[in-house]
Amino acid sequence: MKTTETKLIDDRGRVRTGVFAEPVDHINYRDYDLRTTMDKPRSGLARRWRFNQFQFVSVMSDNWLFGLAIVDLKLVSTGFFYLYDFETGDMFEQSLTQPLARGTVMAPYPERGEAGFAARGTSLRILPYVGGRNIRVSAGDTVQADIELNGDHDPLRLASPAGYSGWVFTRKSAGLLASGQIRWGDRIWRCDERTRGTVDWSCGFMRRETAWNWACLAGCLADGTPVGLNLATGVNESGMTENALxxxxxxxKLDFARFEFDRYDPTATWRVATSDGRVDLRFVPSGVRKERLNAWVLASNFRQYAGTFEGVLVDNSGKKIPVAGLRGLMEDHFARW
Incomplete structure (x- = not known):
């Protein structure tokens, strides 16, 4: 039985990098030997304020999609969620910010740390437990959600260098069983046996300017097999990837991903494939959540599309698995942290 806490930063202030088969209990980032590009040690205050952390969860059904994020950038925090109805094309979204991360909780414990955000009558919470997460949203009389994500027993965990002196840690899962319901006005969406979810828990001393593309899906194949996918390019690519099926x-584990899309045509079909030949998918966008922010120190050009995947996946035996009609997300994002 495990009796000691596993930390990401060792006793000499060095980050442990690579893919981790076992849980990393504590992201003890304040112990990291953070330095300038000229090798001058940074202060404890700098280590605190340069550390970013976020958690994103999603739930996908045949007819609807839900996404929620809590982001702590220290100078400011953001909480947002959105709902997309594939049958009607309706989208509801709410995004709120808090200066100096007021009303925000982001514990540096990937397996057991709570995340929460509260502002102007809206409350977002992600509560972990063994094998899953509970997601709660309360936004007045407009939206109420209570979702359980279960079966989170084989996540991808990795840490990789970022820039000259930084690093990023991420813990990801997809294809998790979802239960519970969402109430949006007079609509009630209940999870069924095909409803699946994703969890993305990430943190680190990230590059000052970062740009990436990202894709995820969660659902069930034609034979009922649960499936999940996470692909990205632009982050976590220093000798490893965060790509997994x-x-x-x-x-x-999957190799590098290649994204093909037209940034200036929001209706155009995307293609994403991996260099190992295990993934070759097309994505047709439907709804989009987007944001453009240029606030001197911080900036973001963000587009996250809800849509539908089709194509082919390949399992460990080399068998080709057809994908048709699975819901998911595609993202194009530039950030200045």
């Missing part, structure tokens, strides 16, 4: 709860 989950089939029936088992995490299968």
């Amino acid at each position: 989950w089939l029936n709860g088992e995490c299968i």
Whole structure:
């Protein structure tokens, strides 16, 4: 039985990098030997204020999609969520910010740390437990949500260098069983046996300017097998990737991903494929959540599309698995932290 806490930063202030088969209990970032590009040690205050952390969760059904994020950038925090109805094309979204991360909780514990955000009558919470997460949203009389994500037993965990002196840690899962319901006005969406979810827990001393593309899906194949996918380019690519496929709860590591899309045509079809030939998918966008912010120190050009995947996946035996009609997300993002 495990009796000691596993930390990401060792006793000499160095980050442990690589893919981790076992949980990393504590992201003890204040112990990191952070330095300038000229090798001058940074202060404890700098280590605190340069550290970023966020958590994003999503739930995907045949007819609807839900996404929620809590982001702590120290100077400011953001909480947002959105709902997309594939049957009607309706989207509801709410995004709130808090200066100096007031009303925000982001514990540096990937397996057990709570995340919360509250502002102007809206409350967002992500509560972890063994094998899953509870997601709660309260936004007045407009939206109420209470969702459980279960079966989170084989996540992808990795830490990789970022820039000259930084690093990023991430813990990701996709294809998790979802239960519970969302009430949006007079609509009530209940999770069924095909509803699946994703969890993205990330943190680190990230590059000052970062740009990435990202894709995820969660659902069930034609034979009922749960499936999840996480692909990205632009982050976590220093000798490793954060790309993974989950089939029936088992995490299968993937190689590099290539995204093809027209940034200036929001209706155009995307294509994403991996260099190992395990993924070749097309994505047709439907709804989009977007944001443009240029506030001197901080900036963001963000587009996250809800849509539909089709194409082919390949399992460990080399069997080709057809994908048709699975819901998911695509993202194009520039950030200045």
